Amino acid sequence: MSAVRPVADPLAFKDNARIVVADPVLRRSFRGAMDFLTDKRAAQFPDVAGFNRLRALGESIRQYALANLPQLLGQLEERLAERGVHVHWAENAEDANRLFLEIAQRHDAKLMVKGKSMVSEEIELNHRMAEHGIDCVETDMGEYILQLDHDRPSHIIMPAIHKTKEDVARIFAEHIPGAGYTEDVNELIAIGRRALRDKFATAKIGVSGVNFLVAETGSIVLVENEGNGRLSTTVPDVHIAITGIEKVIAKLEHVAPLFTLLTRSATGQAVTTYLNVISGPRREGEKDGPREQHLILLDNGRTQAYREERFRATLQCIRCGACMNHCPVYARVGGLSYGTTYPGPIGAIISPHLMNLESTRDLPTASSLCGACGEVCPVGIPIPDLLMRLREAARHDEPVAQQRKALKGQGGARRMLEVAAWKGWRLVYANSRIYRLVTWLATRCRRLLPGRQAGWTGTRVALRPAPRSLRERLAQRRPTPIPMDDTSKPAA
Amino acid sequence: MSPPVPALPTPRDVYFFATCVVDMFEPEAGLDAIAVLEHAGLRVTFPEAQTCCGQPAYTTGFPEEALRVARAQLDLFPEPWPIVVPSGSCAGMIHHHWPRLFAHDAELSKRARDIASRVVEFTDFVVGTLGLDLADADDAPVKVALHTSCSARREMDTLRSGRAVLAALPGVELAHHDHESECCGFGGTFSVKHPEISAAMAGDKLDAIAATGCSTFVSADCGCLLNLNSTLAKRGTPLRGRHVASFLRERLRIASVEHGP
Ligand code: SF4
Numbered sequence: 001m002s003a004v005r006p007v008a009d010p011l012a013f014k015d016n017a018r019i020v021v022a023d024p025v026l027r028r029s030f031r032g033a034m035d036f037l038t039d040k041r042a043a044q045f046p047d048v049a050g051f052n053r054l055r056a057l058g059e060s061i062r063q064y065a066l067a068n069l070p071q072l073l074g075q076l077e078e079r080l081a082e083r084g085v086h087v088h089w090a091e092n093a094e095d096a097n098r099l100f101l102e103i104a105q106r107h108d109a110k111l112m113v114k115g116k117s118m119v120s121e122e123i124e125l126n127h128r129m130a131e132h133g134i135d136c137v138e139t140d141m142g143e144y145i146l147q148l149d150h151d152r153p154s155h156i157i158m159p160a161i162h163k164t165k166e167d168v169a170r171i172f173a174e175h176i177p178g179a180g181y182t183e184d185v186n187e188l189i190a191i192g193r194r195a196l197r198d199k200f201a202t203a204k205i206g207v208s209g210v211n212f213l214v215a216e217t218g219s220i221v222l223v224e225n226e227g228n229g230r231l232s233t234t235v236p237d238v239h240i241a242i243t244g245i246e247k248v249i250a251k252l253e254h255v256a257p258l259f260t261l262l263t264r265s266a267t268g269q270a271v272t273t274y275l276n277v278i279s280g281p282r283r284e285g286e287k288d289g290p291r292e293q294h295l296i297l298l299d300n301g302r303t304q305a306y307r308e309e310r311f312r313a314t315l316q317c318i319r320c321g322a323c324m325n326h327c328p329v330y331a332r333v334g335g336l337s338y339g340t341t342y343p344g345p346i347g348a349i350i351s352p353h354l355m356n357l358e359s360t361r362d363l364p365t366a367s368s369l370c371g372a373c374g375e376v377c378p379v380g381i382p383i384p385d386l387l388m389r390l391r392e393a394a395r396h397d398e399p400v401a402q403q404r405k406a407l408k409g410q411g412g413a414r415r416m417l418e419v420a421a422w423k424g425w426r427l428v429y430a431n432s433r434i435y436r437l438v439t440w441l442a443t444r445c446r447r448l449l450p451g452r453q454a455g456w457t458g459t460r461v462a463l464r465p466a467p468r469s470l471r472e473r474l475a476q477r478r479p480t481p482i483p484m485d486d487t488s489k490p491a492a
Numbered sequence: 493m494s495p496p497v498p499a500l501p502t503p504r505d506v507y508f509f510a511t512c513v514v515d516m517f518e519p520e521a522g523l524d525a526i527a528v529l530e531h532a533g534l535r536v537t538f539p540e541a542q543t544c545c546g547q548p549a550y551t552t553g554f555p556e557e558a559l560r561v562a563r564a565q566l567d568l569f570p571e572p573w574p575i576v577v578p579s580g581s582c583a584g585m586i587h588h589h590w591p592r593l594f595a596h597d598a599e600l601s602k603r604a605r606d607i608a609s610r611v612v613e614f615t616d617f618v619v620g621t622l623g624l625d626l627a628d629a630d631d632a633p634v635k636v637a638l639h640t641s642c643s644a645r646r647e648m649d650t651l652r653s654g655r656a657v658l659a660a661l662p663g664v665e666l667a668h669h670d671h672e673s674e675c676c677g678f679g680g681t682f683s684v685k686h687p688e689i690s691a692a693m694a695g696d697k698l699d700a701i702a703a704t705g706c707s708t709f710v711s712a713d714c715g716c717l718l719n720l721n722s723t724l725a726k727r728g729t730p731l732r733g734r735h736v737a738s739f740l741r742e743r744l745r746i747a748s749v750e751h752g753p
Contacts, residue, residue, distance in 0.1 A: 333689060365686065368693070372674075372675070388550070392555060395554065426561060428543075429546075429561040430543070459695070460722035460725070466520075469519060473523060
């Protein structure tokens with residue numbers, strides 16, 4: 001990673017992106033990493049029809065769950081309570097952190113071990129706990145590397161994908177006592193694992209994210225590869241799981257198709273090393289497992305996406321990261337440039353709800369709408385459509401058609417100049433007489449157009465109309481002979 | 493014995509919807525497309541009042557403005573003829589997005605759906621509908637790369653038709669480039685809202701195309717071509733992309749329409 005770190009603010013997206021795009025080493029490394037992931041995924045879905053069938057199933061499972069979200073959450077809470085799991089509801093990050101703190105203080109815990117959880121990043125759990133003298137240690141290898149280096153995840157599945165092995169060698173040598181400098185990857189992993197083992201043994205609290213919540217059985221499903229998730233959820237006395245309210249699904253049998261869609265889309269794996277189905281704390285007579293279990297369900301703006309029919313599909317996401325891996329913009333700017341917890345296409349469609357549309361206004365436009373994301377999304381989220389709807393909401397102060405209420409930060413990208421430009425465009429293009437006059441003038445005055453056109457001419461020559469428009473040239477052509485048996489009008 | 497499959501009637505008349513980019517910036521591509529269609533024996537009607545499909549405003553977040561512009565095109569295609577569009581992404585806009593744009597109004601929506609069902613991208617029309625015989629075309633060996641606009645490829649299947657037309661042309665060798673299905677970075681207003689990212693994408697695309705050693709590349713989308721050719725001109729290298737219609741007209745040795753049939 002280059003010396004300049006991207007600023008953790010979505011308003012800095014353009015500046016961040018500019019720096020990364022100009023760095024050939026970073027560009028090559030991102031490209032290589034993304035190619036690796038897209039190839040692995042492609043190998044898992046050799047036939048398009050098969051993928052489409054499975055995706056349709058995944059999509060309907062997620063849509064069904066969202067259509068019944070309130071009931072399913074109610075059912076989930078009941079089932080979990082029966083199993084002895086404490087369910088908490090958090091409206092925002094502050095609520096969630098307060099819940100963590102209360103539980104930690106009750107147990108007098110000074111150390112938490114944490115499996116990978118993007119929602120915990122969303123609420124900045126580590127920083128908030130640190131303010132109260134509680135050490136919250138990342139146990140996912142990628143996250144651990146980032147934590148040691150005071151860096152942020154740049155990918156939701158491969159958080160440290162922007163780090164090279166040389167970076168890791170340096171970070172471990174600097175921060176892990178007794179670790180010498182080595183660039184041997186196996187050796188590095190062994191060093192990291194050894195350092196983490198002690199933490200598992202001493203932490204009172206284990207924290208994890210959640211992949212799926214099953215309403216009918218009250219199960220917390222966690223998908224992982226390193227085993228740190230299983231350790232975090234079973235070794236410490238207390239386990240706290242945190243996730244967004246949208247993660248619930250109706251039935252246990254819905255896990256299988258979503259699981260296979262997730263692992264194949266995310267890392268190109270047929271299955272992961274671990275699939276944890278957690279069903280409550282240690283029971284009478286059991287020898288292991290946490291003695292106390294909590295689930296924190298976070299809203300943090302999700303109900304806004306839920307409320308608006310035209311944005312609801314955003315919540316279908318199962319956080320596989322495939323949309324990032326296939327995004328030509330993400331591949332060039334990297335995840336950190338977005339300045340949000342969730343980068344890439346999913347970040348661009350969900351961050352406006354989690355934060356607000358004003359501070360995230362440059363994310364929905366950071367797409368050529370090429371459609372690669374929508375094509376690979378395993379639950380059929382129409383990401384390009386959602387990007388267009390957010391662009392629209394960002395450019396209109398009032399709720400637009402089919403919108404119930406204004407979004408947070410609605411109209412945040414509205415600029416009078418742009419609005420006027422499109423009004424002018426409409427005037428010309430919706431009225432063919434004016435349009436013909438304008439094209440006539442533009443073709444005559446083509447040499448007078450500026451040689452510098454903002455945004456366009458940095459790497460391109462200026463756009464100039466042709467000397468004569470197509471319609472003029474058609475009008476001037478020699479008339480084509482009309483066949484005798486017909487009187488309908490030929491071209492021009 | 494199963495009865496013979498009746499051949500679909502080949503249309504005699506078609507409408508030509510040029511698109512705003514072709515009209516003002518790339519008229520040659522439009523003329524060449526018309527020349528090929530006329531060579532195939534069709535009568536081509538160019539409705540004089542046509543302007544734009546509305547895509548630029550639609551994708552930027554101004555669907556109301558897009559709707560007004562699209563509305564102005566709805567009356568221009570009264571006969572039940574195919575509407576040939578020399579730009580896949582505009583064809584996709586009409587085919588997929590017009591029905592949605594007019595969904596609030598039953599009458600307009602019916603007309604939009606009728607037009608949407610008749611819209612066909614130029615290459616697809618030539619190889620799919622017409623099945624134009626290209627065997628007699630110029631067979632001088634030439635190495636050509638193909639760039640498909642993303643929305644056109646996904647919405648109008650132009651990768652299939654683009655490859656089919658090149659495969660049917662004698663002497664043409666298709667040069668596959670790295671990351672062939674990746675976007676060229678145009679994306680309408682994206683190219684000016686995020687110029688550095690767009691430029692990086694265009695640069696990578698052109699490097700990949702140039703690396704094949706092809707002498708030219710073809711595309712069925714003038715938006716992508718404007719982006720790529722403007723970048724190439726700034727680079728000062730001789731490689732240029734061509735509209736597939738222009739390439740086709742030349743290989744078929746058809747005179748430009750301006751010189752009469
Ligand atoms: S939006 Fe789709 S592709 Fe992207 S992370 Fe979510 S499920 Fe995966």
